[in-house]
Amino acid sequence: MSLPDPEKTQVTRSLRRMALFGLIACMALVSACTIRPLYSSAPLSPGSQVGPTAELASIGIKPVKTRYAQQIRNNLVFGLGGGQGEPASPVYSLELGVTELVESAATVQVATDEDEPTAGTVTLTSAYTLTDAKTGAIVSTGKRAITSSFDRPRQEFASYRAQIDAENRAARELAEALHLAIAQDLVKHGKKTS
Numbered sequence: 487m488s489l490p491d492p493e494k495t496q497v498t499r500s501l502r503r504m505a506l507f508g509l510i511a512c513m514a515l516v517s518a519c520t521i522r523p524l525y526s527s528a529p530l531s532p533g534s535q536v537g538p539t540a541e542l543a544s545i546g547i548k549p550v551k552t553r554y555a556q557q558i559r560n561n562l563v564f565g566l567g568g569g570q571g572e573p574a575s576p577v578y579s580l581e582l583g584v585t586e587l588v589e590s591a592a593t594v595q596v597a598t599d600e601d602e603p604t605a606g607t608v609t610l611t612s613a614y615t616l617t618d619a620k621t622g623a624i625v626s627t628g629k630r631a632i633t634s635s636f637d638r639p640r641q642e643f644a645s646y647r648a649q650i651d652a653e654n655r656a657a658r659e660l661a662e663a664l665h666l667a668i669a670q671d672l673v674k675h676g677k678k679t680s
Contacts, residue, residue, distance in 0.1 A: 542669060543567045546576030546619065554610060554653045555584035561661030566668075576619050580668070583613040588649060591635060608652040609633045610660050616668060626671035632660040 545566050550559050559582060563572055591605040611631040617624050636652035638645045 538669065538672075539568060541577070541672060542665075543570065544573050544577040545580050545616070545668065546572055546578070547580045547582065550582055550584060552584065552586070554586055554657055555582060555612075557654055557657035558582065558584055558610070558612060558661050558664070561658050562664055565661055565665045578625060578672075579617045579619045581615045581617070582664075585611045586653070587611070590638070604638055605635060606638050606649065606652070607633050607635045608649060608656050610653070610656040612660055612664060614664060614668070616671060625675045626668070628667050628671065630660060630663045630667060632656045632663060634659070 543566055547559055547563055547566075550556055562580075562582075567573070587609040589607050589609075591607045609631060611629065613629045614627065615624060616626045634652040634656035636648040638648065
């Protein structure tokens, strides 16, 4: 029978202590975290008496001028209102600024000496400003962008229709990204006012 090596036991004890302190530090960090489900039944902002669905449905969206911006607006009105349309008396007002960039993504050498584009991308970018409808105070601002690709066939109408379909896809995805960003902004705004 041999006695334990004092150096190994000291190292083992030190490692156990460091692991215990690390575990305690991690638990302290996690306990300070305020993560909660975004779409829970609790109000987004502390002073609000309504749930998150009703608070998001109380956002009125200002009119836009282009077809692709209207697609984003329509999808956002549907998403925020839960399919019920725009609110009669909005608590918040949302202003959208939407830009579009259409690019040729790839070129392929064909039988002639010219390069012919065969794929394209549509990038929709939206800057938004959410304001309090009563006071006009800015609640939040932000910017989101979505890219959608499409094939460019040789037929002109087919190419145009493919671009429109890509715009519609990008508009739908951008509306979902804006919906989430606005909900997060309302939560952050509620923390600042309390």
